[in-house]
Amino acid sequence: MLNNQSVIESGKKVLIGNYGRLPVAMVRGSGSRLWDADGRQYIDLFAGFGGAILGHCHPALIQAAAQQAATLWHVGNTFWTLPQIDVADRLGRLAFAGQTFFCQSGGEANEAACKLARLRGQSNGQNRYKIISLQKSFHGRTLAMLAATGNAKYREGFKPDVAGFVQVDGGDFDVLAAAVDADTCGILMEPIQGEGGVNLYPADYPARVRKLCNEKGLTLIFDEVWTGCGRTGKWFGHQHLTDSERKVVLPDIMTLGKAVGGGLPVGIMHARPELAALLTPGKHGSTLGANCICMAVTKAILEVIERDGLLANARLLGEHAVARIRDDAPAMAKISDIRGKGLFIGIEMKEAPKQLVEKGLAQGVVVNVTADKVVRLAPPINITKADLDEGLSRLIGVIRSL
Numbered sequence: 001m002l003n004n005q006s007v008i009e010s011g012k013k014v015l016i017g018n019y020g021r022l023p024v025a026m027v028r029g030s031g032s033r034l035w036d037a038d039g040r041q042y043i044d045l046f047a048g049f050g051g052a053i054l055g056h057c058h059p060a061l062i063q064a065a066a067q068q069a070a071t072l073w074h075v076g077n078t079f080w081t082l083p084q085i086d087v088a089d090r091l092g093r094l095a096f097a098g099q100t101f102f103c104q105s106g107g108e109a110n111e112a113a114c115k116l117a118r119l120r121g122q123s124n125g126q127n128r129y130k131i132i133s134l135q136k137s138f139h140g141r142t143l144a145m146l147a148a149t150g151n152a153k154y155r156e157g158f159k160p161d162v163a164g165f166v167q168v169d170g171g172d173f174d175v176l177a178a179a180v181d182a183d184t185c186g187i188l189m190e191p192i193q194g195e196g197g198v199n200l201y202p203a204d205y206p207a208r209v210r211k212l213c214n215e216k217g218l219t220l221i222f223d224e225v226w227t228g229c230g231r232t233g234k235w236f237g238h239q240h241l242t243d244s245e246r247k248v249v250l251p252d253i254m255t256l257g258k259a260v261g262g263g264l265p266v267g268i269m270h271a272r273p274e275l276a277a278l279l280t281p282g283k284h285g286s287t288l289g290a291n292c293i294c295m296a297v298t299k300a301i302l303e304v305i306e307r308d309g310l311l312a313n314a315r316l317l318g319e320h321a322v323a324r325i326r327d328d329a330p331a332m333a334k335i336s337d338i339r340g341k342g343l344f345i346g347i348e349m350k351e352a353p354k355q356l357v358e359k360g361l362a363q364g365v366v367v368n369v370t371a372d373k374v375v376r377l378a379p380p381i382n383i384t385k386a387d388l389d390e391g392l393s394r395l396i397g398v399i400r401s402l
């Protein structure tokens with residue numbers, strides 16, 4: 001009989017144990033609800049690490065995938081195909097003027113961005129290669145992105161580190177500026193740090209980093225794998241970052257993953273045209289990047305977010321969620337800080353909460369804990385207020401009981 005236990009037993013025999021899996025096998029999803037193999041229902045406040053930005057089995061995404069599946073799947077990138085052109089065109093309008101490269105994951109998008117930063121650093125007779133990133137950052141699991149990630153734990157056992165990456169404390173501009181030398185070609189940072197604990201920077205930091213990059217000819221890469229595609233209540237996380245004249249701080253390259261595929265494997269690098277032009281034929285590629293089904297779904301995600309006013313939903317429901325938690329005195333007695341933007345929320349606990357994720361599952365709510373004691377919420381941005389409230393009630397009950 002199919003149940004959680006039977007699925008787990010079969011999985012343990014055949015799957016590599018590289019994930020800390022929970023004792024639940026999910027078999028079905030609809031909107032912000034999930035069902036496990038024992039028939040138990042959950043409210044999903046984490047959306048599969050942010051991938052399921054429009055929840056589970058959204059009808060518009062099913063239709064887009066099915067229609068494209070019956071039309072054209074994959075021909076390879078030596079041919080022009082329409083769905084990727086549509087998505088790239090939208091990105092240029094929603095983010096900044098530029099050109100786009102597609103791959104399958106956030107880590108690969110960051111790899112492409114770092115290659116492009118090096119390509120610029122090694123143009124016109126220069127020989128610059130060093131990329132500076134920030135402590136507590138996360139940029140992916142490839143060997144180079146491990147080297148870029150500001151958390152040594154992920155690198156343990158994989159020596160030697162890929163050369164040319166250094167990390168400095170995030171938020172301290174002087175330390176960052178001091179780390180730039182004649183070899184530096186770029187700076188890589190998340191607009192809000194995700195895995196590091198939903199960390200925001202001092203208000204003037206991003207604009208100062210932008211100015212530094214302009215002065216030194218460095219490429220500024222914003223890793224928007226967590227913060228892109230509406231999660232924070234704006235299309236992209238960097239649109240919250242402004243300078244003293246309230247102008248948005250733009251990167252030279254933006255990378256996307258997770259939400260842009262809605263749960264399908266989509267990674268994106270979007271770069272200003274002058275940089276993009278350096279990637280001439282043969283310099284980079286991806287066999288399945290921009291496959292037509294993924295692109296049709298990405299296009300539908302962007303359309304639905306616009307059509308249904310989901311940026312406003314993320315903003316309003318994010319504020320509502322934070323207010324609800326703050327209003328609960330018994331839960332707040334266990335919490336030291338709540339931060340984030342839109343529906344990307346970190347609840348920092350005074351003490352590392354033991355088994356909080358498992359306790360949440362027992363109460364029918366899916367959440368995540370990162371950086372030891374930060375409970376992370378990232379529900380689908382089309383979650384209803386009723387579902388969010390129900391999920392929050394369950395979570396608050398768990399926090400109270402810690």
Ligand SMILES: Cc1ncc(COP(=O)(O)O)c(C=O)c1O
Pocket residue numbers: 049104105106107108110138139140141190194195223224225226257258
């Ligand atoms: C900010 C950030 N960048 C990159 C990645 C890597 O993305 P992927 O797992 O799709 O390679 C992640 C994954 O969590 C991330 O949070």
